[in-house]
Amino acid sequence: MTATEIRTEEARPVPVRRRTSATTPQDRLVALGCAASATLLTWFVMHQLLVSPGWLADLVVACLLYLGMLYLVTRDRLGRLAAVDKLVSAVVVSGAVGLLIPLLFLLGYIVVKGVPSLRLAFFGHDMSAVAPTDPATATGGLHAIVGTLEQTALALVFVVPLGVLTAVFLNETRSRFRRPVRIFVDAMSGLPSVVAGLFVYAALILPPAQLGFSGFMATLALTMIMLPTVTRTVDVVLRLVPDGLREASLALGASRARTVWSVVLPTARTGVSTAIILGIARVVGETAPLLFTSFGTLSMNFNPFSEPQESLPRFVYRYIKEPLASAQERGYIGALVLILLIFALFALTRLIGRKRWSARRTKPRSAR
Known part of the structure; x- marks a missing residue:
């Protein structure tokens, strides 16, 4: 090898290893430059050359140009x-931002419409003494809040044990009925909510059963809607539990039932909490099944097993379609309170799941 070749080898830069997902300041500048170039090129082509x-x-063209430029520049560099x-x-x-913008717009619209007329009195009385011509600030929604909480809580009482047991059956057993049950759960996941309400209405409210409208009838309809969501989510979570944990427990002499109860379910505790949150989100805002089951009322009804009962989705539906401006404002107030209630239920479920998991991890081994 000649001296010239040796100097060339020594001068050649040594390549630096890096992860493809790592982002450097230079990568951010490249992305910003591609975005600016795509924006200017879109403006020139769509507004100067074309109409x-x-x-x-413009947005679609700019996004396509940005992705193309980013790919070409990054391929040339890395x-x-x-x-x-x-x-x-x-x-x-881009997809996440595209979904987030409409969501934030919707939340902002509800907040802007509902906050000016929302008062603390909304949480203290019902609508039995409020006239249709009264201002929106006189709105009372305690009866709707109580109805929503009772109906959702009763639905969770039915759904959580059934959903978890079904998911355990689908994952931890070798029964020949697993495939039919899984197909049935998948089919129920696409059940329209109005069909669940119509089924309860035809089977239990109309003759010959003739049990009447009540919050419990709404609970049964919500249970039919929530159960497939919770079951499928817990099913996916249980699949993520490593098989090594099951094998270790069985090797130590534990039964399969003991392994599921003491090893599998505690490991999947966070996922089960997420399944409950998704189940609540699936049904807490449903209106269609409530039209045929709970019917709604203007007065307080603490007993979900007798007489019609109001709920926040039914409250919003009742007033948002009225021609009076004050009635429509009541609908926006109900929608705002419903959103706040959903956030509170989500936070409470997360907090309970986190506390139980933390308590289990900090508990002494001898006390377990």
Whole structure:
């Protein structure tokens, strides 16, 4: 090897290893430059060379140009693998932002419409003494809040044991009925909520059963809607529990039932809490089944097993379709309180699951 070749080998830069998902300041500058270039090119093409049909077309063209530029520049700098990784990451982030913007707009719209007329008195009385022509600030929603909490709590009483047991049956047994049950659960997941309400209405409210409208009838309809969601989520969570934990427990002499109760379910505790949250989110805002089951009322009814009972979704539906402006404002107030109630239930469920898990981890081994 000649001296010139030796100097060339010594001057050649040593490649630096890096993860494809790692982001450096230079990567951020490249992304920002691609975004600015895509925006300017879109403006030039769509507004100078062509006639733009609207902002949505501009947005689509700008996104496509940005993704193309980002891929080409990253491939030139870091190679094809890193370019594909950056492209997929950009698509995922763009999709998340695209979903987040309408959600924030919806929440902001409800807050702007509901906050001006919301008063503490809303949580202290019902609508039995409020006239339709009264201002929206006189609205009372205690009866709707109580109805929603009771109906959702009763639905959870039925759904959580049934959903967890069904998921355990699907994952921890070798029964030949697993496949039919899984198909049935998947089919029930696509059941329209109005069909659940109609089923309860036809089977239990109409003759010959003729049990009448009540909060419990609404609970049965909500249970039919919530059960497949909770079952499928817990099913997925139990699949994520490592088989090594089950094998170790069985090797130590524990029965399969003891293994499920003491090893599998505690490991999947956080996922079960998430399943409960998803189940609540699935039914707490449902209105269609309540129209045929609970019927609704303007006065307080603490007993969900007798007489019609109001709920927040039914409250919103009752007033949002009225022609009076004050009635529509009452509907927005109910929607705002419903959103706040959902957030509170989510936070409470997360807190309970986290406390139980923390208590189990900090508990002395001898006391377990």
